[in-house]
Amino acid sequence: MSQSNMFILMVIIPLILSQSVRGKDCVCELQSSDPAFPENKLLNVEFTVSQCNGNITSEKMTEIDSLVLGLQQRIWQLLDNVSMLEKEDNGNLYAAVSLRIIELELVEIQDLLNKLNRTTNKYQLLSEQTSAELQDMEDTMEELEKFDHTQVMLKQRENQRIKRDLERCKDVLNSTKPAPTLSPGHCGLGRMVSVSGPRTYSLTVYGTSYPYGAWGRDANPTPGDENKYWLVVLSSSIVHGNFIRQYGTLSTLILGIGPTDTYISSSNPTTNTIQGPNMVMYGNALYYNCYNTYSVCQFNMTTRSVSTVALPNDAGYNNKFPFAHLGTTYIYTDMDFATDVSGVYVIYASTSNFGNVVISKVETSDPPVLSQTWSTSLHKKTVTNTFMVCGVLYATRYLDKEIEEIFYTYDTKTNEERYDLRIHIKKMQPNIKYMNYNPRDHLLYVYSDAYIVTYETMFQEVQ
Template sequence: MKSSELLVVFLFALFSQCVRGKGCVCKLKNSEKPFPAQKLESIHTDASKCNRSISSGQMLEVDVLTLGVQRRLEQLAESVSALEIEDDGDLYGAVSLRVIELEVAEVLELMLKLNRSLGSHQQLSESTSIKLQSMMEDMQELESFDHLHVVRKQLENQRIRRELAECQHELQTTDQPPTAQPGHCPQGQLVDVSGPRIYTLTQHGTSYAYGAWGKDPKPAPGKENEYWLVALTSSNVFANYVRRYSSLSTLLVGVSPVDTVIASGNPTTNTIQGPNVVMYDDALYYNCYNGPYVCRFNMSDQSISNVQLPPNTGFNSKLNFGHLAAAYGYTDLDLSTDESGVWVVYATPENFGNVILSKVAEGIPPSLNQTWQTSLHKRTVTNTFVACGVLYATRYLDKDQEEIFYSFDTETGKESYDLRISIKKMQTNIQSLNYNPEDRKLYVYSDAYILLYDAVFQ
């Protein structure tokens, strides 16, 4: 006899009352609410619809359209250049103009398709986010029926299996190659910057023009795919939290961010000051509020430590980056990452306002290691970054181009002012720029837009 049948017999024997001369009556009272099977079926249906409505092919469609627009624009530029130098009595000039008209029409058509795709993706991400939140709430309600904690135990077992798998993977992982020393770059010398590969607004829209974003070159276990974003949300100067995303795609569509609060407000002690922020080894490095300090915020335990820079180091917009037309406020300190760790760029009156580069030694609290003085005046520079122990500096050419024009090799002490590596801009100003040695890319924050470039080495 099945267990269910035994249960029925038992309940019948327990609750049945036999009245003499009449049939037996069974009274069974269930104090629990009936299980909402219909709601569970609805959740299964919604989940299946989500799986069918979102596919990698949709993101590929955007990439293809973007690439198509880029190539057509390049062809259009070539056609216009050819037309400008033609001198053929207007005969072939008229033909060339007609060709250009057709190319412009094709570009406009591609742009319309791209805009429609981006619009539909935005609507899809918003509706999907709402559905996911609703399904999570419904599942939490259904868990209340799990009196024997079966589901909870299953989830706990899954977590333990994941941890065991991670532990097994760490035991089998081979040792990483030694960290590259300054001046000895395995991939060679930086010779070009291509892109941008990504150009988009953040979840904040155009509200905050100053900020920084990137990916930790030395991430903590389980955070290998995370990206971080810091927008200066107060007067384009201050921020008191860092926003993290589980992947690049969630950052681009602006879903499921996790905010980690660093300070109680803006501005106050330990507030982020200025846009030049980096993440390294699960810690955020930035210019502390109202002082020549490098703050280190530990993302795991949310502790803060700092290191003071040399006396008379510029802070509070005294020794900024800039160019002939403008200065970039509160850029006295610039933090960078490379294969060997974290670096800080600053200036002092004693060095005539020229750039000083120091290595930030890891530790709690952090400390300054070796320091180099350069002949590069900080006010002529718009940004700096470090790759393989070589300091690179950029300058403003015009609203469409920035140029990497300077390098300083910390191994040899050699300076160079004639690099002439062009960076194609999509907005007028670049507020922050940093190199990530893990993926060899430049992460740029430009007038509220985030951009990603490829660093090309010899």
Template sequence: MKLNVIVTLCALFSLTRQAPPRDECVCELINSQKAFPHDKLSTVEDNATKCTDNITPQKTLELESLLLGLERRLPQLLEDVSMLEMEDDGDLYAVLSLQVVENELMEIKQLIDRLNGSTLGHQRLTTDTNKQLEDLRAEMMELEAYDTMQVVLRQQDNRRLRRDLEQCKNGLHPTTQPTRPPHGNCPHGEFMNITGPKVYTAGEYPGSYKYGAWGRDPKPEAGKENWYWRVMLTSGNKFSNYVRLYSSLSSLIVGVSTPGNVMIHSSNPTTNTIQGPNVVLYGGALYYNCYNKDAVCRFNLTSKTVTTLQLPKDTRFNSKGNFCHLDECYPYTDLDLATDESGVWVIYTTKQDFGNLVLSKVEEGVPPTLGQTWRTSVYKQGVTNTFMACGVLYATRYVSKDVEEIFYSFDTATGAERFNLGIFINKMPPNIYSLNYSPVDQMLHAYCDAYMVSYEMVFSD
């Protein structure tokens, strides 16, 4: 009986030798199927990864940024040419006006050259990618032949069923809209959402100067309504001693700085130079955290003079009260300067407030003075950034390398706090080191790992 069982078992395979005297048998298992091509699968995976690396949102945004810069630059050129035609005196004024037009034409040419280069690059990328996708599809269809147990097919069916089920559930139970901040007296209506990015550029220093800020002056001097500014922390990612100016958005995108750098001091760092990335420009003056002080500096770009505003006793500074998330803190972000429709604000924290955010209005003047102050119940080191819009303080937090959430608001008119706004920002680089709201065009300017990114703030009106 025992021998019959052994013989029956070995008959299931190709029996190559009779069992030796010790009741053992040696069987050779022959697989009639072709060996699975693991090397080919690895090649397909590598090609798919390369394809994903080549097609990125950054490439699309670069093209959109260039188009936006050109769109805003052409009407300005038309206006300047019309002005030249009307006011041409045939003498010195005409020469100067013509020089302005020539400079603008040069900037537009540079913008178009970059746009053409990007377009050709995208066309080549599209052609190459289409071919790669066709090859990958053919190779995957060949590999599916090895799925004799139809595991992949069942997974595809399961994904399809889960997607249909999710759509059915969402249809029966519409998603509840997140709580929004109160309407208040904002001329634009209620702040509803963030869209974009609209601009994504490294300017003239790709990959350099990780920390900084940029934006527009909400109260520009005459003739500088279209100007943009940029501050880069050039000394150890902590300090800076100048602000860089651009005559238009297209100039900033292509990296043509006119009139160039406006120096605060020849040394960096030193007394009254910039400390930390959270700076703003308002009324032709730069507001920032003074070097090695618990104070706000105001640098007048025309007179090149600096005045200071001392903050309350025990204000945290020198990287002791930073913005943070779980993985890291952003150094020297103790003081955050912000602008909105009403002027300049400073956000900070003190020992007496146990690390919670404190908000104060900065009143214009020489020197500036500290106006009304509000205290909040949100912990500063649980926040990654803040900005102001229509007298409302907004705070963000890090969700992932791709998403930042505007989760908190404090209305200075009513004192109402909200912790569940649920407005999400789609990030390009993973870290946002400064946020500046521009009431001129309702844009939110972010400085992210050496890149300048802007988003459109959507209001109800």
């Protein structure tokens, strides 16, 4: 047989060859010397991973934190009550009613302890099971990797490492100058450098059916109300609300215990009811967008009276200039309200400013009045939220389902604007419908797809 008629057979796995000639045909039988790939083991690993994803969720991971926080708040509340009773004691005798209150608080604390113990034991068992399953999966994958004769997996891991290194280099190249330093004239915090958390993360008692709402603490509380928290959930077409729910402590809010409801009106929607999720509490009054108008409403929680002040008649309302991103619009967020050490601000957009953000200071008199106003170049529909810190407006935008970014500032003292901040906020839910800074505890209070969340703001001290 000449060289041109020879058959050359090349294979990448060990083979046992046999030939038989039938006339002019050449028949080759190929048999692999390697064992068959154990596909069932790979399917078992995939099934175990699916089960782990279903058993371990972000809600479960934060459940213990919520219980511990609630227990801590209840214990501090009990200590305060006992201390108050000791000061009011007359003749070493406590009133029966006061003792009954303490008894009920102890029962609630014991219930929380029992629930915490049950939850801890359940999670400990889950952790042990998950650890064993992870070890089994790791052993199985190491066994399966022996079948990777061409080292595809090895090359993939190397590629992933190179990509991570490239991303780190990119972050260094894209690093920007720091956020503006807040001088002592502003309030002496220094510059904002990061946002950490979440510190609190809990579903409200209303459940996931109500994705729009707001909550927080009074930025300037009246004596005796320092520990109170308020919550407003837009329960009418996820647009309107007509009452404010208050809780004595953060733990009672998380657990839904003992709320007090204060009604603005008897029905929804009607004159003076709340429109949109953006509102703040300051000086025992709620500030919000009045129903179907371009006015700011001030609802006095004590007298239950409403006072109003109108924005310029070209200000956006009724969903004309809402917060938004490429994926969605946050309906009826035309007006945002913010608090800082100096009081209350309203953030909105107007046609005369081409749909760009306008900031107005709201004097908290009765009735309220608008004082100084600042116009910015920030288009409102490119923003998802705003808040104020020491006279500086911060704006956020949606990056993806996991990250919100503070990207913009406007300093009302110097009129300086910046678009190059890159402060990231780790989200627990895809959409943040409400965000406000509280100067009392330096926390961001967030309402995110029916969940209440807090984040801690970090500042670099002024040298």
